Amino acid sequence: MKEMITLDEYSLRNIIMILIWAEYSWEAYLSYRQCRKAISTDKVPDELSTVMSKEEFEKARLYSLAKLAFQSVKDTQSILLSSYVIYFGPLAVAWNYATNINPLSDGEVTISCIWLFLISLASAILDLPFAIYYIFVLEKKFGFNNQTAGFFIWDKIKEFIVSQIIMMIISSIVIIVIKNGGPYFFVWLWAIVCVISLILLTIYPSVIAPLFDKYTPLPEGELRTQIEKLASELKFPLTELYVVEGSKRSKHSNAYIYGFFKKRIVIFDTLLAKDDGTGCKNDEILAILSHELGHWSYNHITKNIIAMQLNLFLVFAVFSVMFKYPPLYQALGFYNIQPVLVGLFVVLTYVLKPYNTLLNFLMTCLSRRFEFQADDFAVKLKKADALERALLQLNKDNMGFPVNDKLFSAWHHSHPPLLERITVIRESSRKLN
Incomplete structure (x- = not known):
């Protein structure tokens, strides 16, 4: 029996590694395609020739390539870190440390909160060099960054504190519900997390957002x-x-x-x-807001929330089936204990990776559909010309590169590419008139 569990442990670990490296390879391939597209395109598209100069186009191209290179390095660091986590068990080491410094004699909730804080702190420290480079080197080079060092530091501190408070509260509730909710705890867990998420969405604009801006x-x-x-x-x-x-900020x-x-x-x-x-200009801002009001009119936000809640229910249901499976914990170095928060982390991050990847793609497709509908709403309000000018101005101001590899764009861009949006807006306006 022991040998079978050990085999299951190593098999699960290898399967997880295959999944994360497969996703990394796919993302690297897509980035290569987009990079090749940007390198080979040196002419302003005809649709933009009257509104985008050769110099502006070249600067946007270089900005796009710089962001692709940055993301490639960050993705490589992420895959190497994930491999280290899976093969060397630092999460279990952090758990043991959290247990030793736990001020209470027992209590999984307290240990889990300490563990989560340690993991979050380590993650924030590892991500800090990338954030500094992106904001103060890459963004500054292309004229976007307005942050001072002091503003950046204070912003990061506030972000970490707020995120920790929210995560600690939610994590504590999750652990209590899982351990006391009976065989159908996932139903109670889903209902409670649903309510919490709606509360956070409600208070964000008036309580959380003003802390940062x-x-x-x-x-x-x-x-x-x-x-x-x-x-x-x-x-x-x-x-x-x-x-x-x-x-x-920028x-x-x-x-x-x-x-x-x-x-x-x-x-x-x-x-x-x-x-x-x-x-x-004012009419262009009105066109942009007409687009946003299109999202409201078509209930896109509500539809996204419903999709998110259905996904949560499915995820929690899968977790309820798998969370007592010992190799799930052993694969990350937890041999004598099975903390529910660790189990949830493994299921969400690794076991459901193929599902999450597919879901992200489908949600991207849905988002693009919603964007076209919102554009059409603005067109019906006679805002077609102003919306087109606004999109061109936004692309110019944000230094967007208007030429995209179709596969890269389909996978990554939640908003349709500029040229595609303009083409559809013009066609919709023509039919309307």
Whole structure:
């Protein structure tokens, strides 16, 4: 029996390794395709020849290649770290250390929280050099970074503290439910996590987001009047209209709609028109918000939440079947104990990797469909021309490279490529007229 368990342990470990290396190889192949596409494309597409100069196109191409190279290095570090975790058992070592420093005589909840903190701290430290390079080297080189070192450090500290508080609370609840919920604990676990996620989505705009960025009401004026009129015409229950000080971080721009009960529209200050030619004009901002209101009109957010909750239920159900399987823990060095949080980590991260990969692709496909629907909504509001100009301006301001390998784009881009969106918008506008 012991030999069979040992065999199962090594077999499971090898299967996990095959899965993570297969995904890494696939991602590397896709990145190679996109890199080859960017290197071989040195001419501005005809559709953009009047709005994008040769110099701007070249800079966007180099920015794209730099991000691909950075991601390749980061992915390599990630796969090597995962291999180390699986073969050398540092998670079990961290658990033993957490047990030794546990202030209580027993209690899996306390040990799990200490263990989770140690793992999170190690992960944050390992990720820090990449974050520093990306923001202060890569982004700065292409003129996007506005962060100071002090802002970056304080931001990371706040991010770590907030994430730890949330994770500790959720993890403690998860452990208690699993250990006391009986044979159908996964149903109770799913219901409780569902409620927690909805609470977090509700309080995020008013409690969590202001910890990181400054939100101020959009000043009275033509733009605010036009936005309020648009919301009124569409019967959108707008309660708050904010400008977020995104320029303290970078020059990238965006806008979004958020909230369940209190609907808010948030516009990045970098999206507003500037004297240097960046940003969007009022009619272009209205077109962008018409697109966002399209997501609201078609209930895309609700549909995504439902899909997320169905996925959670399935994941918890699978976990309920597998979490008492000893080799699941032995594969990561846990031979004498079976902490439920470790089991959940193994199932979510490794066992369900093929499922998660497929699900991510399907959700990307669904997201692209939603984006086309939102674009069509804006077109029906007679915003086609303004939306096209806005997309071109955003692509220019964010230095987006408009040429993509089809397979890479289909796998990674939750938003359709620029040229494809413009083509569909023009066709929809033509049919409407």
